[in-house]
Amino acid sequence: MTLSPLQVDLIKGDIRQNGIELKDLQDDLLDHICCILEYEGNDNSPFDEVYERIKHQFFPDGYREIQEQTNYLITQKYNTMKKVMNVIGIGSSAVLMLGSIMKIQSLPAANELILLGAIGLTLGYLPMLLILTLKQSDMLLSKIRNVSGFLGAESFIVGVLFQVLHLPGGQELLFLGIGIVLMIFLPLLFKSAGADALTKLQPATISVLLLAIVSTFFAFSNKKTTHGYRDSLLSVNANLESSIDSKMARLATLRKNVEAPNLTSSAQEVISYVDALKEYIVLQVDPTSKSKKLNEGNVTMEGVDLRDVMIDNKANHQFNGHELYDKLVRFKKELSTIEPQVNSILLDMKDKDKWLQEKFNNAYDTNGLYSIYCLLSQIQLEVASLEIEALSNKN
Amino acid sequence: MYSKELLKGTLTTIILKLLSHNGKMYGYEITQRVKILSDDKILIKEGSLYPALHKLKDDGLVKTDEEMIGNRVRKYYSLTDKGKLSTEKKVNELHQFIGTLQNILTDKPSLA
Numbered sequence: 001m002t003l004s005p006l007q008v009d010l011i012k013g014d015i016r017q018n019g020i021e022l023k024d025l026q027d028d029l030l031d032h033i034c035c036i037l038e039y040e041g042n043d044n045s046p047f048d049e050v051y052e053r054i055k056h057q058f059f060p061d062g063y064r065e066i067q068e069q070t071n072y073l074i075t076q077k078y079n080t081m082k083k084v085m086n087v088i089g090i091g092s093s094a095v096l097m098l099g100s101i102m103k104i105q106s107l108p109a110a111n112e113l114i115l116l117g118a119i120g121l122t123l124g125y126l127p128m129l130l131i132l133t134l135k136q137s138d139m140l141l142s143k144i145r146n147v148s149g150f151l152g153a154e155s156f157i158v159g160v161l162f163q164v165l166h167l168p169g170g171q172e173l174l175f176l177g178i179g180i181v182l183m184i185f186l187p188l189l190f191k192s193a194g195a196d197a198l199t200k201l202q203p204a205t206i207s208v209l210l211l212a213i214v215s216t217f218f219a220f221s222n223k224k225t226t227h228g229y230r231d232s233l234l235s236v237n238a239n240l241e242s243s244i245d246s247k248m249a250r251l252a253t254l255r256k257n258v259e260a261p262n263l264t265s266s267a268q269e270v271i272s273y274v275d276a277l278k279e280y281i282v283l284q285v286d287p288t289s290k291s292k293k294l295n296e297g298n299v300t301m302e303g304v305d306l307r308d309v310m311i312d313n314k315a316n317h318q319f320n321g322h323e324l325y326d327k328l329v330r331f332k333k334e335l336s337t338i339e340p341q342v343n344s345i346l347l348d349m350k351d352k353d354k355w356l357q358e359k360f361n362n363a364y365d366t367n368g369l370y371s372i373y374c375l376l377s378q379i380q381l382e383v384a385s386l387e388i389e390a391l392s393n394k395n
Numbered sequence: 396m397y398s399k400e401l402l403k404g405t406l407t408t409i410i411l412k413l414l415s416h417n418g419k420m421y422g423y424e425i426t427q428r429v430k431i432l433s434d435d436k437i438l439i440k441e442g443s444l445y446p447a448l449h450k451l452k453d454d455g456l457v458k459t460d461e462e463m464i465g466n467r468v469r470k471y472y473s474l475t476d477k478g479k480l481s482t483e484k485k486v487n488e489l490h491q492f493i494g495t496l497q498n499i500l501t502d503k504p505s506l507a
Binding site: 003005008009012022024025027028029030031032034035036039058059060061065066069070072073074076 | 421422423441442443445446447448449450452453459461464465466467468469470
């Protein structure tokens, strides 16, 4: 049988359509099947019929199988790399997810774990996966597919990371990643591999994919709760501070009329100390803050572990829990000389360590920071109220 | 016709030997040559020939020259210097293997 150029092109198209992506392999198979047709094809039958028959006779498993087999043999020498890649991939995803769960529970070191997992995926697993898949195809579309999958996954994971760490641009990166995957990667994946696209994915790839998706879900849900909690704490604090303002105005007149210098100085010392401490906290989380008050803008706490500062005085900061405690004890002592029966649950100062643990032990993440801030306002309000009460009674 | 399992380990050696004997060959030619030499007893499947050829090329044992036949490309495979050395080794190994197999199958201890 003699083949016309058109018929050769038809076969070429069929070979490409059926998933042979290596250019060399396409040429080989095209020449091979043309040879069979030319030497063994029956001249009398129509071309389509002969081609289909020969295709099934010589390639019973389809062309795609040859591509798979070739990929397998050629990437055999990368087997160690594949194993390392899969271990890194699954390990990083697991660490990422563990970090996300711990983040929700507000446990320490959650952010470090998330960072570690994200680094493993973005700098370890994904680049290796890209290198391996690029070796398996010469087709431009496949290269676009693999690179788009890589970029999509990279920005997706970095987006998750930013989101969890409350860095700006996280949401944009997430949407960019999802967009690239949905608009470019998935259509090309289904086009090249047909309906069985998903079954062609490696089990390891699927696990990594699933874990990454679950982590994102956590990242989102975490963001939501964080915001709700933080918003309510912010409004509580705003109320407390406006109460403090009015109490302080009341105190200013009372102090002029009633003389109790020791009580007034010990109370004022606590209030001023806490004021300075609150300002210090705000400047730690947001050095650019002009109002020096806690607000929506002070999102993350960086570089300072408030719990260690308050309880253990670890960093030997100018402020610490012990000093605050001592000042409060002095205030209570002065208060009891004037008002022996006044009692305060908040200022139940019997055991220093217990009191510090109770008040400041959860102060290691953003939410803890906000609640500590509220607590400090509460202490100020309590001290001011107690002084007012004492002075009024004395009057 | 021999079973696929028997051919599996020898396919690469068969291809290398044919190339060292005939200089340069293209895929279809290799299958036909094996068919004739083996009296139709060994039929190389397209599904194993091309993956094997590409693996050999990737390993640097064979190289290709392209020639246009009408509007399609024909790729002639030939041995590289590294491939020639490897062929010699592999053919010797296969000869020894056949001898060893012979001993086992006839259950006669080798004189050597």
